[in-house]
Amino acid sequence: MSFLAFLSALIIVQGIWGKESKVIGFLGRSITLSSGKNANWTLTRVLWSIYQNSTYIAKFQDGKIDTEKIQKYVGRLKLDIITGDLEISGLREGDDITYTVLLMNSEDKQETHKLSLTLRAPISPPSAEQTFSVFQDGSCFTQLKCSSAERATNFSWVLRGTSHGQHWTSTPNSTESILFTSLQKNTEVTFTCIISNGFSTSSRNITAVCQGMKAPVYHKCNCRSRPGIVSCLVIMCFLLVLGCYIGKDIFSATLVLSTIV
Numbered sequence: 672m673s674f675l676a677f678l679s680a681l682i683i684v685q686g687i688w689g690k691e692s693k694v695i696g697f698l699g700r701s702i703t704l705s706s707g708k709n710a711n712w713t714l715t716r717v718l719w720s721i722y723q724n725s726t727y728i729a730k731f732q733d734g735k736i737d738t739e740k741i742q743k744y745v746g747r748l749k750l751d752i753i754t755g756d757l758e759i760s761g762l763r764e765g766d767d768i769t770y771t772v773l774l775m776n777s778e779d780k781q782e783t784h785k786l787s788l789t790l791r792a793p794i795s796p797p798s799a800e801q802t803f804s805v806f807q808d809g810s811c812f813t814q815l816k817c818s819s820a821e822r823a824t825n826f827s828w829v830l831r832g833t834s835h836g837q838h839w840t841s842t843p844n845s846t847e848s849i850l851f852t853s854l855q856k857n858t859e860v861t862f863t864c865i866i867s868n869g870f871s872t873s874s875r876n877i878t879a880v881c882q883g884m885k886a887p888v889y890h891k892c893n894c895r896s897r898p899g900i901v902s903c904l905v906i907m908c909f910l911l912v913l914g915c916y917i918g919k920d921i922f923s924a925t926l927v928l929s930t931i932v
């Protein structure tokens with residue numbers, strides 16, 4: 672056999688058996704396994720199988736669909752006979768195996784593709800709370816905390832509504848993020864804390880409320896006692912830091928404006 676003939680035989684074999692693609696699914700969620708159908712093919716047969724393709728889990732043949740072959744998958748499979756794609760819902764342990772699909776078109780040409788499914792746990796939703804708020808000069812300075820049960824590679828906050836500047840801190844791969852913001856009196860502002868572990872994302876909404884606290888807190892605190900001094904310092908530091916951030920925003924806005932002018 673010439674080298675060329677060997678090469679073309681190899682290409683044909685590869686064309687028939689295809690490559691094994693890798694897909695990632697999340698426990699409890701759905702995944703659609705793509706059949707890799709040639710766009711021009713009209714499918715007359717689709718066989719999805721597992722375990723060295725000896726066990727069919729979903730079958731389209733002679734115009735009939737059967738997705739109830741294997742107990743483990745009953746009620747969880749949806750076969751698209753146009754694309755050949757197979758949707759598996761409610762992913763669970765043990766679904767992380769290799770799936771093989773055999774396609775046949777109207778000219779009786781066949782193609783096989785393999786997909787190996789890896790399962791991951793989705794990141795669970797974070798919790799969020801308003802941990803602190805204090806009034807000064809008609810504004811309410813408040814602090815929100817978003818916590819994740821597992822380390823998140825990324826925390827971010829999205830605001831729905833208006834606030835006078837905001838700033839959040841979080842270090843990569845941490846379990847919480849703190850947001851400082853200043854709101855107008857008697858307003859409600861909803862923040863969404865979004866976390867991600869690089870594979871999946873999750874979020875939590877929290878509404879920051881500033882109800883009437885009449886006198887500024889620093890007038891109330893008893894600065895003679897030690898705890899009083901400490902809380903005074905904490906509150907003053909907080910206001911100072913927040914003031915700096917807001918100030919910086921105004922400063923940079925002025926800078927931008929003067930550059931434009």
Ligand SMILES: *[C@@H]1O[C@H](CO)[C@@H](O)[C@H](O)[C@H]1NC(C)=O
Pocket residue numbers: 709710711
């Ligand atoms: C599909 O068919 C059209 C014309 O019939 C052809 O130009 C095109 O290359 C085909 N596409 C594939 C993916 O085979």
Ligand SMILES: *[C@@H]1O[C@H](CO)[C@@H](O)[C@H](O)[C@H]1NC(C)=O
Pocket residue numbers: 723724725773
């Ligand atoms: C997979 O299925 C194809 C087509 O049904 C068959 O020809 C082949 O022998 C099977 N491969 C294995 C490893 O069972």
Ligand SMILES: *[C@@H]1O[C@H](CO)[C@@H](O)[C@H](O)[C@H]1NC(C)=O
Pocket residue numbers: 825826827865
């Ligand atoms: C973190 O999330 C934000 C908002 O979704 C995104 O803009 C940013 O690129 C992400 N950072 C990383 C390191 O993934």
Ligand SMILES: *[C@@H]1O[C@H](CO)[C@@H](O)[C@H](O)[C@H]1NC(C)=O
Pocket residue numbers: 824843844
């Ligand atoms: C965060 O954790 C991921 C996975 O453990 C790691 O790949 C990444 O380098 C870490 N990033 C930082 C900034 O520590």
Ligand SMILES: *[C@@H]1O[C@H](CO)[C@@H](O)[C@H](O)[C@H]1NC(C)=O
Pocket residue numbers: 863874875876
């Ligand atoms: C948060 O609020 C937005 C807008 O009201 C909504 O679309 C979204 O689904 C909410 N997210 C959560 C996790 O409740």
